[in-house]
Amino acid sequence: MELSGVTREVSMMLLPEAKVGDHVLVHAGFAMQIVDEKEFEEMNALLAEMHGAPRTVNELGS
Amino acid sequence: MSLAAELSRAQQRQVAGELVAEIGRLAEKCGRRLRFMEVCGTHTVSIFRAGIRQMLPENVELVSGPGCPVCVTPDEYMDKAIAYARREDVIITTFGDMLKVPGTESSLSEAKAAGADIRIVYSPLDSLQVAKENPDKKVIFLAVGFETTAPTAAATVLAAEQAGLQNLYMLSAQKLVPPALRLLIDDPEVLVDGFILPGHVSVVTGTEVFRFLETEYHIPGVVTGFEPLQILRSLYRLTKQVAEGEAKIENEYGSVVKPQGNPTSLAVTSKVYEPVAAKWRGIGEIPASGLKMREAYKAYDIEEVLPLPAGQLPATKKTGCRCGEVLKGIVTPHDCPLFGKACVPTHAIGPCMVSVEGVCAAWYKYGKGIFSYGNQ
Structure with a gap:
């Protein structure tokens, strides 16, 4: 696992479904x-919503 | 891609400005001052670092709740940890922020200076190696934290079991967030219009555990991340809900928080631990707000294997520290007679000043002499 350029061993015991190449929270x-990686889209959707567009982001995530 | 990486500083500033203006406009509609509470130490630090309290309009106030795991750990736990640390046959493994937390009479850091074998680890799992290398010692991990940390301690126990290690133990003082929220809402002194719900806790628990805020108390809650813009987004959602008379649980951290959380983590925690009443520093005992090891894993619970004789722990004493009220958002650190005088980061009396995630430490570091202390 690479953490900001540093390589460290991370246990996958609690996230067995992750695959090589995934970005994970440690x-x-x-x-x-x-x-x-949908943070940026969510932010844009929220800004559009503030300007009167209907809500497109799910209330409880995907 | 994170927002900070995607947007330029100028763009971030513009978005923040739009959010703050919208928050102000919505709060205006409510006709009174709104009060929102964050219950995660990482949120506390991020809010102070970014100056969010100062940025918000007059009619929106932020208060910090009991979100720092070190801060809610009671004196007695530290006293037990110190008593174990002083034994010749014990090695303590712990996260670094526990070292300076004051117990009744001393701290782990003083015990370490006096010769106790205390090792700082990055992961509870690092304790396995220490245990393997020191078969004649009892290795005790200080399992302190919320729902996010509990599965890492539980997984460590399962790994020790699998490796056949007989000398690795936990001294557990894990805490659960939802019962503490209930206690806060039920306290007539605590007035909160909505909660910024903890991001990392929700990664594990999912969002459903907070549904009771909506159904039982009609109080809104929004899960969010730790970047300043994410926090502002949650405040926009909260203010909007109050302005529209709604009370829902919303998720503004969908990139990592799923409605079902992390089922493997939840299963691992519940295999090893069961809920139990637990003491929170300055707050007292809260029913079903802690975790203790199940019968099947008692062999890994140091308090079962090697109970401390009652006389070995110091009697409790009062220091004048108002940590408990600070943790509930009833008083600000400034209302504590010790803050900034007898109690400073280099000589902390209460845990809120010890931990970098503590409310008092954040006030001291980011507030002193620079800001007007938010909207208080």
Whole structure:
């Protein structure tokens, strides 16, 4: 696992579904969740919503 | 891609400005001052670092709740950890922020200076190697944290079991967030219009565990991440809900928080641990707000294997520290007679000043002499 350029061993015990190449959130040496790269789209959707567009982001995530 | 990487500084500033203006406009509609609470130490630090309290309009106030795991760990736990650390046959493994937390009479850092074998680890799993290399010692990991850390301790126990290690133990003081939220809402002194819900806790628990805010209390809650823009987004959502008379649980951290959380983590925690009443520093005992090891894993619970004689722990004493009220957002650190005087980061009396995620430490570091202390 590469963390900001540093390579470190991370346990996959709590996230067995992750595959090589996935971006994951790490806490205390354990991979905890696969990161979906949708932050930017969500922000744009929210800005559009503030300007009167209908809500497109799911209320409770995907 | 994170927002900070995707947007230029100028763009981020513009988006922040739009969000703040919209928050102000919506709050105006409510006709009173709104009060939102964050219950995660990482949020606390991010809010102070980015100056979000100062950025918000007059009619929106932020308060910090009991979100720093070190801060809610009671004196007695530290006293037990210190008593174990002083034993010749014990090695303590711990996250670094526990070292300076004051117990009743001393701290782990003082015990270490006096010769105790205390090792800072990055992951609880690092304790396995220490245990393997020191078969004649009892290795005790200080398992402190919220729902995010509990599965890492539980997984370490399972790994120790699998490796056939007989000398690795946990001294557990894990805490659960939802019961603490209930206690806060039920306290008539705590007035909150909505919660910024913890991002990393929700990664593990999912969002459903917070549904009771909506159904039982009609209080909105929004899960979010730790970048300043993510926090502003959650405040926009919260203000909008209050302005529209709604109370829903929303997720503004969908990139890592799923409704079902991380099922493997939840299963691992519940295999090793079961809920139990737990003491929170300055707050007291909260039913079903902690975790203790199940019968089947008692052999890994140091308090079962090697109980401390009652006389070995110091009697509790009062210091005048108002940590408990600070943790509930009832008073600000400034209302504490010790803050900034007897209690400073280099000589902390209360845990809120010890941990970098503590409310007092954040006030001291980011507030002193620079800002007007938010909207207080």
